[in-house]
Amino acid sequence: MNNDAVKKITFRVQRFDPEKDRKPHFQEFTVPVKRGTTVMEGLLYIKENLDSSLAFRTSCRMGVCGSCGMLINEYPHLACHTQVEEFHSDKLTLKPLPNMAIIKDLVPKLDTLFEHHKSVKPYIIREDKEEMEKPTAGYLQKPQQLDEYLQFTYCIKCGLCIAACPTSASDKAFLGPQALGQAYRYCADSRDEGQDFRYAIVEKDHAVWNCHFAAACSEACPKGVDPALGIQLLRKGVAAKALGIKKTAAPATLATPPALAKPKIDVPEFTVEPK
Amino acid sequence: MKNTYLQISQMITGALVAVLLAIHITVQQWFVVLGLLGIKVADPTTWGSMMERAHQGSWVGIYIALLAFGLFHALNGFRNILLEINLSALAIRILTGFIIAFGVIFLILGTYAPIALFSSYR
């Protein structure tokens, strides 16, 4: 396809209006696409020109907000991060993400994702409550310590991993790859002291031990996160803890506030008074 | 930590079943393989050969261990699968009770035979 050539593609979109419909049905739209047109642009074309009642989520349109997850030809993708051309087909079938309830058309109910995410305490926990409430400085962390969990910080909570996971499909109470991956992310952070809380949560039924390592989550993730790896590493930690062989390093110490830190090299004094 | 201990046991018994099953299958079949290579050894599936093993403590140990580990592994694995259907706490307790009872009954039945044979007159 040259850059300007326009091709007509059929978007077969699953529609469902809870106020009118008893079950979902499909509606077809003809959408002009050219090289580089994303599925999201196709949906926006439909909304602007063909049917303004079509519901879908979008915000950033650049693969960072995690709003636009949907099934495109039966596989979970971010609509804004997926070009129509990738499918080498004249017809695209769009459905809302599975393993979640539908609010309307292509809008899934993400409540469970966020509840599960919150349940694993996805933030740094320190024993020093005073410092947690009123932080006085940052914590020191080496680049190698950052590498332990860095890839997991790229998670945008889009839910594609949950949509791809066969365990999430069969076990509605399963915490899911997103939350378990984030549980690992915080447990692996050298600044964190909340491992015991999180281990107790992920050790329960429908959690870390219920992953059967299909690794469909890691394949589907649009941000290169490997939740399946996170789950295996989390298991290793939980098992080592239960067997009493878990090595724990002392948590990261506070960085000296800049005002008190001595510069490593001689910095000349200000010669002009700052205004 | 209950789930963690159960899962660690599942992995360990899985590995033990792999080893014990390999021993069992090899011993039962190796005469066929060796026969194909032209080496003649006694058929381990004859009555006499089986009785001989039945009177050796190490074999009795291997068979009982295979039974115990296999039962634990299969029944705990089966329970894991069933727990993924969202059952009530009561249903889980009843299910667990049934599975333990089933395991214990078959362990007793399965251990009785080799021990009875072992202590029988040769």
Ligand code: HEM
């Ligand atoms: C070669 C020997 C074996 C090995 C190494 C092995 C290993 C394992 C492991 C590691 C698991 C945990 C999988 C997970 O967490 O998803 C498992 C689960 C299971 N195993 Fe085995 N196993 C063996 C033989 C058997 C046999 C002979 C049976 C049945 C008679 C059996 C029945 C099960 C069941 C029902 C599960 C639960 C399935 C699941 O959780 O996905 N296994 N096995």
Ligand code: SF4
């Ligand atoms: S792990 Fe990947 S697929 Fe799962 S929610 Fe995060 S970004 Fe999306």
Ligand code: FES
């Ligand atoms: S619209 Fe933000 S990720 Fe697609």
